[in-house]
Amino acid sequence: MPANLPDFRKLVINVYEKLDGAIHTIISAHNDKDPEPSLNSLSNQQAAEVKRFFMRDYDVVLGMLERRMDRQPSTNSQVRKTIAELLRKAGRQPAPIHKALMRLADRGGVTTIITTNFDLLLQRAVPGTPKIKIPTYALGAIPRPGRSIDFSGVLHIHGALERDEDRYSDLIVTDHDFGEFYLRRRSVPDFIYDAARLFHLVLIGYSANDPPMRYLLNAVAADGVRFDDLKERFTFVGLDKPDPIADEDWKGRGITPISYDSKNHHAILLKTLQRWAVLSAVNGNIKLVDNEIKRIVKKNRSLTTDSDRDLFDHLIRRSSDSERVRLSSYAAKCGADNGWLDAIIAVCAEKMRGVSL
Structure with a gap:
């Protein structure tokens, strides 16, 4: 929008x-x-x-x-x-949220994002466009989910507009279309099942009552009963005010809600995605990451906020071994107390326990 x-x-x-x-x-x-x-x-x-x-x-x-x-x-x-x-006619230029999403879609070497939109604005939002071309796949041409570089591009599970304006592609827009691709062919649910077993899926821009989301949520919730290796799924939920009933509605459908204040046209969602992108482990700004570490460790760990403790732990947890050594050394130089250093040790111990298991 x-x-x-x-x-x-x-x-x-x-x-x-x-x-x-x-x-x-x-x-x-x-x-x-x-x-x-x-x-x-x-x-x-x-x-x-x-x-x-x-x-x-x-x-x-x-x-x-x-x-x-x-x-x-x-x-x-x-x-x-x-x-x-x-x-x-309506969508000519990508919005800032498209650009933030495409930065987050960068998995390192490949860019992968799933969309139910028909427009091609995500492709146009890639940094360096038009020099960098992101492949586009729709419906039956979408590659099977996997960790290889073949699973990449903007994946339009409900179809995509043809670049040639004189041609019209298949689009999933009617009840018959949803029945065909979700129930009869099962191409969309099967794709989502495979992706959910390999990746943590994050849904953005939906309400639980959107027709596409109703079909998708019912399919995912049913599959959660059959497979115990599905990774946790999340959705950003814009609300006028806190609504625990709405949260439970999402949870009942197998999705963990991340609620936020939707005022000012969902401004806080855009700000969050942009901040997430610049702190990305793949293509984020290293100086900004260092600045966050420096800012956070100025206070004793026991006196800082939950969000800062979570962010610090996340930045350490998601790092490679060499990056952890660098960040640990930097935190110590910035005067981090033993609480922060103990947190680093605890995060490293998580990895060791994972290897032993």
Whole structure:
């Protein structure tokens, strides 16, 4: 949305603006607090679509519209052409959050990120673009998850817009599409299962009620019962105020929530991702890491904040052996008390216990 792209709800409204003005007039003027408007002027099919819209079943709405206008799904349907045209027109330049995400997607030698977006803004957000070309894969062309360099690129699990504006790719946008790729072919759930067994997945930019997320969460939660080697999954959750019930909703779906204050258009999320990126172990700023170590150890460990203790331990834990030696020496030169040095020893002991196990 910071790149002027619509969310799912707004996309549906924009599609109706192009294809069905009568329905657009009703749904664009309605909000959740309003009573349901009269639908007497609409056909039964149109009225059914509006009711589904009010229920927030946006994938179902687009499926119903496509079947009404085109009779059956196809890459050349009016609905899909309209979606592609709207997204190409709206999203021209990547936003700062795209750039932060692509820095975090750098695994050292390869860049890997999974997206449900159709646009190609992540590719354009890579430092050095257009000199550096990041491969793009969609749907069946996505490489199988693995730790090799072959598992790389921007992986569009719901399809990607063609670079050629005269062509239209398969896009997962309707209820039939989700049924096809999540239930019948199982290509998306199987991909997520494999990735979750190799990596800690972090979800950004979703609510638990987004249609794509409902399908995905149900698939992941079911798989957690069958496999005990799935790594912990996380999601950033923007809230107007703390909501323990919403947290439990995510946990019940097999995802650990990281809640944050969503005010000022989720400004703190962008700030967090940017800070995470500059402190990255792969391509972060070493001077900034050293400055953080120096700042943190100015206080005794017992007197500092939990967040600073966690950050210090993380910077040590994620480092190579040689980097740990360097950071330990630097911390000592900066006057670190025995509490910090004991923490370094404890982190190193974690690694030794892991080797013995």
